[in-house]
Every structure is written in structure tokens, then in C-alpha cells.
Amino acid sequence: MTAEMPKHYWANMPEATLIPGLVAGAGRRAEAMRALPADAAPRFAGKAARKPRPSQVLATEIAALRAEASACTLCALHSAATQTVFGEGPEDARLVFVGEQPGDQEDLAGRPFVGPAGQLLDRALADAGIARSEAYLTNAVKHFKYEPRGKRRIHKKPNAGEVRACRWWLEKELDTLKPAFIVALGATAAQALSGRPVSVLRERGPTSFGGIPGYFTIHPSYLLRLPEEADKNAEFQRFVEDLKAIAHVFVTRQAAEAARETAARESQSLALIRQRT
Numbered sequence: 001m002t003a004e005m006p007k008h009y010w011a012n013m014p015e016a017t018l019i020p021g022l023v024a025g026a027g028r029r030a031e032a033m034r035a036l037p038a039d040a041a042p043r044f045a046g047k048a049a050r051k052p053r054p055s056q057v058l059a060t061e062i063a064a065l066r067a068e069a070s071a072c073t074l075c076a077l078h079s080a081a082t083q084t085v086f087g088e089g090p091e092d093a094r095l096v097f098v099g100e101q102p103g104d105q106e107d108l109a110g111r112p113f114v115g116p117a118g119q120l121l122d123r124a125l126a127d128a129g130i131a132r133s134e135a136y137l138t139n140a141v142k143h144f145k146y147e148p149r150g151k152r153r154i155h156k157k158p159n160a161g162e163v164r165a166c167r168w169w170l171e172k173e174l175d176t177l178k179p180a181f182i183v184a185l186g187a188t189a190a191q192a193l194s195g196r197p198v199s200v201l202r203e204r205g206p207t208s209f210g211g212i213p214g215y216f217t218i219h220p221s222y223l224l225r226l227p228e229e230a231d232k233n234a235e236f237q238r239f240v241e242d243l244k245a246i247a248h249v250f251v252t253r254q255a256a257e258a259a260r261e262t263a264a265r266e267s268q269s270l271a272l273i274r275q276r277t
């Protein structure tokens with residue numbers, strides 16, 4: 001196990017909680033095996049029903065990716081940042097938000113969107129009726145890029161090479177999560193997801209990323225930078241309208257998906273009934 005993953009990451013693995021019990025019971029199980037006749041039927045035959053559910057499998061995959069990314073050196077940003085800030089949210093989330101990169105507070109906390117921009121995003125999500133706890137939030141770049149200025153660390157935009165290097169992790173996250181809808185928050189996320197420069201103010205609205213429906217909108221930090229209070233309020237409302245549109249499309253698609261699944265199940269049952277009669 002230590003060859004696969006250093007011991008200090010074990011605590012992050014959901015299955016790690018099973019290890020003490022397995023170790024404690026190993027002797028007993030070995031004795032019981034030894035006591036069995038050599039030709040006894042395998043005892044695991046009846047346990048097929050305990051296969052992990054898909055979300056448990058995903059949880060393991062995302063946790064493994066997070067552990068792997070914690071040692072990432074794909075670009076130079078790792079050397080000045082406190083830690084990798086990986087995505088966060090339910091591993092079976094259907095809705096994914098992608099931001100630019102962690103900020104000062106995210107870098108210290110090790111969690112995305114917990115600083116001022118994150119708090120603004122939380123307010124806008126709540127106004128739009130989207131539960132943050134049901135979405136997966138991540139960033140195009142997983143390390144904080146900054147310039148030291150006295151005691152402060154001033155945010156610096158990641159360059160194209162850094163975004164390209166980090167796209168490896170973003171693609172892994174999306175391949176694992178298989179979301180139904182992806183929201184690009186700001187130009188860096190939009191470029192990382194679409195592979196081309198995007199002006200989100202011009203292209204704001206529905207789009208798709210590799211066949212997955214998505215949406216270009218502003219980054220919440222854009223609101224923080226607006227000097228006039230009136231503009232801030234008006235732009236915040238526009239942002240909430242975007243999120244409401246996303247929620248509407250997303251909920252409609254989920255309902256259509258559920259209806260398609262129910263119809264498929266019903267036609268399967270009908271086919272079975274016809275076969276039997």
C-alpha cells in the first residue's frame with residue numbers, strides 16, 4: 001500500500017476507515033479459512049449484492065485524484081503555494097462550476113471558493129435557488145498564483161501554460177464526475193474548458209463543452225472589482241439571472257432524463273411481461 005500511496009494520504013481515502021477492522025479481524029479470518037475443508041465452496045459467493053454503488057466508486061476515484069494532485073509539480077506554481085486546492089462537492093454531482101484558481105484564503109484553507117469571491121458566489125447561488133452542497137466546485141488551476149507585496153499576497157492571473165498544464169486535472173475530474181452541466185465562471189475557466197480565448201461578457205450564455213451542455217458567465221471576483229455600488233448591485237442581479245437560467249435548464253434536463261429512464265424501465269418491464277405471457 002505504501003508503494004501505491006504515501007501513508008499520510010491514507011486518512012483521505014473513504015475506505016481507510018475499514019483498515020483497522022480488517023487488520024484486527026485478519027487473524028480470525030485466516031484461522032477460519034484454515035479450518036475449512038480444502039474443497040469447501042468459496043464463502044464470498046453470496047456477497048455479490050454488496051458491490052459498491054456507483055457514487056461510492058466515484059468517491060474513491062475523486063479521493064484518489066485529490067491525493068495524487070496534492071503532490072502535483074506539473075507547473076512551477078506548486079513551489080510558492082501552500083497546497084493544491086482540488087475540487088470539492090458530491091462525487092455524484094450533476095452540476096459543476098469551474099473558477100479560475102484558488103485565492104489567498106482558499107490556498108490557506110485548502111478548499112475552493114471560501115474567500116470573498118466564494119462568499120459572493122454563495123449569495124448568488126442561494127438567490128438563484130441552487131444548493132452549493134449539491135454542486136461540485138473546482139478551478140481551472142489548482143495552485144494559488146500570487147506576487148508577494150509586503151505581508152500581502154496579491155493574486156496574479158495564471159498564464160496559458162499554467163492553465164494548459166492544469167487542464168490534465170480538470171479533465172480527470174470531469175471524466176470521473178461525468179456531469180450533466182458545466183458552468184465556466186470567468187475567462188480563464190472558459191478558455192480551459194473550450195480550448196480557445198473567450199470573452200465572457202460577449203459570449204455570456206449557453207454553450208457546450210465537448211458535448212456537455214454548459215454556460216459562460218462572469219467570475220464573481222469581477223463584481224468585487226467594480227468601483228460603483230450601483231454597478232455592483234446591477235451586475236450581481238445579472239449574475240443571479242444567469243444562475244437562475246442555469247438552474248432552469250439543468251432542472252428541465254434532469255426531469256427529461258428521469259422521464260426517459262422511467263419510460264425505458266417501463267418498456268423493459270412490458271417486454272418481460274409479454275415474453276412470459
Ligand code: URA
Pocket residue numbers: 099100101102103106111112113114115117118139219221
Ligand atoms: N476564485 C476562484 O476562481 N476560485 C476560488 O476558489 C476562489 C476564488
